[in-house]
Every structure is written in C-alpha cells, then in structure tokens.
Amino acid sequence: MAIIRKPLLPLNGRYDHVVFYRLPCGLICRALHPHTRKRILKDPKFAEFRKCSKLMAMASKIGSAVYQSLPRDFRQFWMYRAFVGEAFIMLKDKEMTGEQALESLFKIYVEVWYIKATSKTAERRRQREKNVSSLKQTSTVNINIRRKAYTEVLPFNDFHFAIPTRIFNKGPGYPGYHNMGSGPPFITEASQLA
Numbered sequence: 296m297a298i299i300r301k302p303l304l305p306l307n308g309r310y311d312h313v314v315f316y317r318l319p320c321g322l323i324c325r326a327l328h329p330h331t332r333k334r335i336l337k338d339p340k341f342a343e344f345r346k347c348s349k350l351m352a353m354a355s356k357i358g359s360a361v362y363q364s365l366p367r368d369f370r371q372f373w374m375y376r377a378f379v380g381e382a383f384i385m386l387k388d389k390e391m392t393g394e395q396a397l398e399s400l401f402k403i404y405v406e407v408w409y410i411k412a413t414s415k416t417a418e419r420r421r422q423r424e425k426n427v428s429s430l431k432q433t434s435t436v437n438i439n440i441r442r443k444a445y446t447e448v449l450p451f452n453d454f455h456f457a458i459p460t461r462i463f464n465k466g467p468g469y470p471g472y473h474n475m476g477s478g479p480p481f482i483t484e485a486s487q488l489a
Contacts, residue, residue, distance in 0.1 A: 297324040347387070354382035357397045364405045378404070 299322040306315040312327045335341045358379035362370060378400060385396040 298322070299324060350386045351379075351383055353393050354379050354386055354396075357382040357393060357400065360397060361400045361404055364401070366408060369408070 298320055300320075302322040306322060307317065308315060309327070314325045314327060316323050316325075335344065358375055358381075361378045361382075362375040365374070382396050382400060385391045385399060386393070391399070
C-alpha cells in the first residue's frame with residue numbers, strides 16, 4: 296500500500312489489480328490479491344496460515360476452559376485473551392500438545408484458587424472447632440430471678456391524673472381540661488382557695 300501525498304492525476308477506483316482511493320492523508324494506492332476460500336484451503340502458499348489457524352482454534356478452546364475455571368467474581372475479559380495468547384505460544388513455539396498446554400495453564404492460574412479455597416475452608420473448620428471447644432470449657436452461668444409479689448394492692452388515693460383532650464397542652468381553667476383520679480378535683484381559681 297502506497298500513499299501519494301500530492302497526486303498529479305485525479306485517480307479514483309480500480310485499474311486492473313490496483314485500487315486508488317482518497318483519505319485525508321492523501322491518495323492511497325493498494326494492490327489487489329484475489330484470495331478465495333478454495334485457494335486458502337488448497338494452495339501450498341497458505342499451508343503455514345492453515346497451521347496457525349488450527350493452533351489458534353485449539354488455543355481459544357484452552358483459554359476458554361481456563362477462564363471458565365476461575366471464580367466468577369474474579370474473571371475479567373482481558374484474562375481470556377491473555378490465556379489464549381499464552382496457549383498459542385505454548386502450542387506454536389514450545390510445541391506442546393493441547394493437553395500439556397491446558398495442564399500448564401491450570402497449574403499457573405487455576406490451582407491457586409483451589410488451594411486458597413481449601414485453605415479457607417480448613418481455616419473456617421479450625422475456627423469453628425476452636426469456638427466449640429472454648430464454649431465447652433466455659434462454666435455454666437446460674438441465673439437467679441427473684442419473683443416479685445404482684446398480689447399487693449397499690450394505694451391509688453395519692454395519684455391524680457390530668458389528661459388534656461386537645462392538641463395543645465393547656466393548663467387548668469381552660470375548657471377541655473379534665474381531671475381524672477380518685478382524689479378531689481384540682482382547684483382552678485384563687486377565690487376557691489380562701
């Protein structure tokens with residue numbers, strides 16, 4: 296692909312196996328290579344491409360298996376892409392089989408979580424056993440509750456209840472202020488005191 300910064304001719308479109316089109320950077324000149332499905336699948340020039348495509352398909356399945364084995368709250372999509380890339384390198388450069396690459400990635404990334412999970416459950420079990428043993432060692436506490444005799448008759452002669460019937464709390468002498476009780480009513484005026 297070539298970029299012509301200052302074209303002399305106003306070229307646009309296809310001319311034989313060359314295509315011209317304009318972009319902000321200038322006139323782009325690109326050669327066409329008609330790759331067909333049949334050519335990619337049969338041509339010996341594409342043998343390496345086919346090999347890499349098969350390895351990438353296998354790496355994608357391995358990366359997906361490793362990604363799905365991680366805890367849901369820990370997963371992030373970039374991890375899947377990293378697993379696929381590492382699996383592809385293992386398959387292509389290190390010439391591992393699919394099982395060996397999967398086992399290697401499991402040891403690196405997934406076993407850590409299983410070890411953490413088993414250690415957490417063991418720690419919880421130890422903590423529970425410790426709590427149970429500490430409860431067994433503590434002495435029992437005796438609680439003595441004294442019962443009060445509720446059969447006594449309380450003298451109500453000394454109590455006077457004044458209940459306002461309105462929203463605002465007004466003093467004696469206002470209508471709506473009622474006196475309740477077993478004793479004599481409140482004296483509201485000063486003239487009644489004499």
